[in-house]
Amino acid sequence: MKKPMRYTVSARMYDAISFEWPVYRAGRATAIELLALRRGSHVLDIGCGTGLNFSLLQQQIGPSGSITGVDVSAQMLAQARRRATDAGWSNVTLIEADATTVDAAELGDERRFDAAISTYALSLMPAWRSALNTMISATRTGGDVAVVDMRTPTGAAAVWTPLARLACRLGGSDIDAHPWTTVPRQLAQVRSASVRGGHIQVRVGSVPPDSDTVPERDTTFDSSR
Template sequence: MKKPTPYTVSARLYDLISFEWPVYGAGRSTAISLLDLAPGSHVLDMGCGTGLNFPLLQRQIGPRGSITGVDASAQMLAQARQRADSAGWSNVTLIEADATAVNPAALTPHQRFDAAIATYALSLMPTWQTALLTMISATRPGGQIAVVDMRTPTGAAAVWTPLARLACRLGRSDIEAHPWSDMPQRLARVRSASVRGGHIQIRVGSVGRDGDSVPERDAALDPPRQR
């Protein structure tokens, strides 16, 4: 019997209960803005869920580009397919797979992606490092990797820490995972941003010519705070 994912029951309600508008949408929009994808780009969305990244990605890549969404939950993918079909996006491919076990070659039968993104997904995975390496392997040299995930708020926003921890616990995310931490060793020119009092961390880096690590790292890039 197939093991249920955390969102087997809540997939249909996910967009309503995920605090997308007041909190977590800011991380998606910041990351995709930093990617600044060219029209016609091909993007891997690892742990795509219900496809909340799709509208923002489509605005950049256009109909000549494509999105390949990967998720372990058939129920979440059903919502993603409904989103794509309702919008008339024929350039979306959905794959039901465990991001920590899928073969990168199975995701890119013809050519590697121009970019890969994971938003609030890696912290759900005990072996998120494997999923990150798969994203890198599936992306062409010079392509971009974006990771958006959570940590405890800092500074004045630390007062919201109990609520942030509760939200992560309900979603079965590990707020202490910090899955962006391997990116400076794996990618070149890693740019960083944070929103919502540091609760949401964004990293975007480039795949090196050897497909692995390049030592250069940019200073932090913090866009204007989103409210």
């Protein structure tokens, strides 16, 4: 995946201009709540950007756990590294790599991760299926994979569709990619959430013991957060 120039240029300002607190923090919080990670868990964060997932993950995994963040942008990783250093998190490893082409073995021992997460990143990647497959391959059997991404708002919130499309266009995301839709076909025991008027979709599922397609078992809830 070609490095998005917008993230190379705006990495230092990304947290301030990304509508994180009014909109997108809710998706991260919901996904990590659904993951319900144990202390000491090892987590892979694909498209980690500036590390906005780190604090929420750290609350669950504690200092005995670890986070491996992968991003194609050195500038975004520099901000993630600064975030980890300022917080005193010595359990964070950052890897500059294209998530659509990196081999799971390059991320550590095969299937060593207890969980993998990608928030608002897969829709940036034309070949997002490859990145999702890497997340699944790198996660141990029974571990969880979380996907958080965007679609146009629904219901009463549909009036915000032009703004949502504009925000995604400016950020380089394909709002019509819908990468979460394959999760029920690839993972088991899928938990789902829809937040911010349906604009943010969350899917979390467990890695089955083999690569066969598993039946959809989808427990869905809506969150007003």
